[in-house]
Amino acid sequence: MSGSGARPPLPPAVAIVGIHGHGASHVRRARALEERGVLRLCALVDPRPDESSAVPATGGVGALRHGEHATGDAIPWFPTLGDLLSAPEPEVRPDVVVLSTPIPTHLALASAAMRAGVDVLLEKPTTASLAEHAELVAVAQETGRLCQVGFQTFASHAVAAVEQAVREGQIGEVTGVGAVGTWVRTTGYWQRAPWAGKRRTGGRDVVDGVVTNPLAHAVATALRIAGATTTADVSDVDVDLFHANPIEADDTSSVRVTTRSGLRCGFGLTLCAPERTPATIVVHGTEGRIELAYETDRVRVVTGSVDLDKQYGRDELLEDLLAARREPGRRLACDVRDTGAFMRVMEAVRTAPEPRQIAAEHITWHGEGADRHPVVTDVARWCERVAVQHRTFTELGAPWAHA
Structure with missing residues (x-):
C-alpha cells in the first residue's frame, strides 16, 4: 500500500x-x-x-x-x-x-x-x-x-546579458572596464557599529572602507565582467586611498586592476559626493560601450548604429543556494571561490599605507549632527576619469590627491 x-x-x-x-x-x-x-x-x-x-x-x-x-x-x-x-x-x-x-x-x-x-x-x-x-x-x-x-549582482540577469554581449563582440574588442560610484554617507553611517570605518579593531583586520564594503559590488562585478573571478585572474592591483571623514579607512579611492589577460580596469569610488548617483560599470570597446547600472539591473549598449536600453531581473542568492542543494552539480551564482579576484583588491587595500587625509580646503561639509557629511571638490568628475582612463587620482592630478 x-x-x-x-x-x-x-x-x-x-x-x-x-x-x-x-x-x-x-x-x-x-x-x-x-x-x-x-x-x-x-x-x-x-x-x-x-x-x-x-x-x-x-x-x-x-x-x-x-x-x-x-x-x-x-x-x-x-x-x-x-x-x-x-x-x-x-x-x-x-x-x-x-x-x-x-x-x-x-x-x-x-x-x-x-x-x-x-x-x-x-x-x-x-x-x-x-x-x-x-x-x-x-x-x-x-x-x-x-x-x-x-x-x-552575480545573480543578476543584467550581468549575464553584458557578459554575452561582450562574448558576441557587440562593442568590438574590449579595451577596458571601469566603474564609477559616487555615493553619500553621513556621520551616522560611520557610527553604525564599533568597527565602522576602521581598518583594524581589537588587533584584527576590518577593512571597512568604500572599496571593500559599500561599493564592493562595483569592484567585484566589474572584475567578473572583465573575466576575473579567482585570485589567479588578477595580475596587478594599484590602490590610491583617501578620506575626508575623520575615520581610519578610505571613503574616496581609486583602484586600477590589471587582469591576467592584460585588460585594465579602473574604479573611481567615493562616499563624499554632492548627491548619490547610480553606481555604473562601463565596458569600453573598439566599436562602442556597454553601461551597466547594477543597482537597478539596467543595461545600455551604445555603438555607431545602436543605442539600446533594457531592464533585467535578478535571482535571489538564497533561492539560488537552495536550488544548488536540490540539484547536485549546479553552479552557485557567487561561489566563495569566485570572490578571489575581489579579495586580491581587498588585500591591496588592507596592506596599503594608511589612507591620506584630504585637505580641508577641498572639503565642504553639509548637514548637521548624524546627517552631516563631507563633499570633496569635483569628486564625481575625477571618479569618472578614473573609470575611463584606468589611472589613479594621483596619476590624473586630482588637486586633493597631492595635499
Missing part, C-alpha cells in the same frame, strides 16, 4: 545569524520565502534578540511542531551560532545559515557552519584578508558544503 498518510518532506531549515542592521533585510526575505513554502525559518542568532520576532530557544522550541509556525510568529533565538549548532532539538537544526555579521567573524562562523554539515550564505566582503579567503575556500573543499557569498 502507498503511504497516503506520509508527510511531505519539509522545506530546508534556514537560520539567520546577525539579525540587526543589514541582517534585518535577510530576516524579511527569509520570511517572504517561507510564505511561499521555499524554506522554513528555524532560528534567529544574535547576541541581541529582536523582541518582535524572537523567543528564547529554551521557551520557544517546544511550541514548534516540525517548524510549522505561521510567518509573523515568534522564532527560536540563540545568542551565538555555537549555541544553535549544539542545540539538541531537531526542529532548530539548520540546513543553511545566512551570516550577516561583522567582517572579522566571517571565517570562523562560516567554517564552523560548514564543518557542522551546514551550507552557508555569507555576506560580503568574504573575509578580512586574502589568507582568510584561502582558508575558507579550503574548508569548503574539505567539507563539500556550499558557500555562497552575498554579491547580489
Whole structure:
C-alpha cells in the first residue's frame, strides 16, 4: 500500500545569524520565502534578540511542531551560532545559515557552519584578508558544503546579458572596464557599529572602507565582467586611498586592476559626493560601450548604429543556494571561490599605507549632527576619469590627491 498518510518532506531549515542592521533585510526575505513554502525559518542568532520576532530557544522550541509556525510568529533565538549548532532539538537544526555579521567573524562562523554539515550564505566582503579567503575556500573543499557569498549582482540577469554581449563582440574588442560610484554617507553611517570605518579593531583586520564594503559590488562585478573571478585572474592591483571623514579607512579611492589577460580596469569610488548617483560599470570597446547600472539591473549598449536600453531581473542568492542543494552539480551564482579576484583588491587595500587625509580646503561639509557629511571638490568628475582612463587620482592630478 502507498503511504497516503506520509508527510511531505519539509522545506530546508534556514537560520539567520546577525539579525540587526543589514541582517534585518535577510530576516524579511527569509520570511517572504517561507510564505511561499521555499524554506522554513528555524532560528534567529544574535547576541541581541529582536523582541518582535524572537523567543528564547529554551521557551520557544517546544511550541514548534516540525517548524510549522505561521510567518509573523515568534522564532527560536540563540545568542551565538555555537549555541544553535549544539542545540539538541531537531526542529532548530539548520540546513543553511545566512551570516550577516561583522567582517572579522566571517571565517570562523562560516567554517564552523560548514564543518557542522551546514551550507552557508555569507555576506560580503568574504573575509578580512586574502589568507582568510584561502582558508575558507579550503574548508569548503574539505567539507563539500556550499558557500555562497552575498554579491547580489552575480545573480543578476543584467550581468549575464553584458557578459554575452561582450562574448558576441557587440562593442568590438574590449579595451577596458571601469566603474564609477559616487555615493553619500553621513556621520551616522560611520557610527553604525564599533568597527565602522576602521581598518583594524581589537588587533584584527576590518577593512571597512568604500572599496571593500559599500561599493564592493562595483569592484567585484566589474572584475567578473572583465573575466576575473579567482585570485589567479588578477595580475596587478594599484590602490590610491583617501578620506575626508575623520575615520581610519578610505571613503574616496581609486583602484586600477590589471587582469591576467592584460585588460585594465579602473574604479573611481567615493562616499563624499554632492548627491548619490547610480553606481555604473562601463565596458569600453573598439566599436562602442556597454553601461551597466547594477543597482537597478539596467543595461545600455551604445555603438555607431545602436543605442539600446533594457531592464533585467535578478535571482535571489538564497533561492539560488537552495536550488544548488536540490540539484547536485549546479553552479552557485557567487561561489566563495569566485570572490578571489575581489579579495586580491581587498588585500591591496588592507596592506596599503594608511589612507591620506584630504585637505580641508577641498572639503565642504553639509548637514548637521548624524546627517552631516563631507563633499570633496569635483569628486564625481575625477571618479569618472578614473573609470575611463584606468589611472589613479594621483596619476590624473586630482588637486586633493597631492595635499
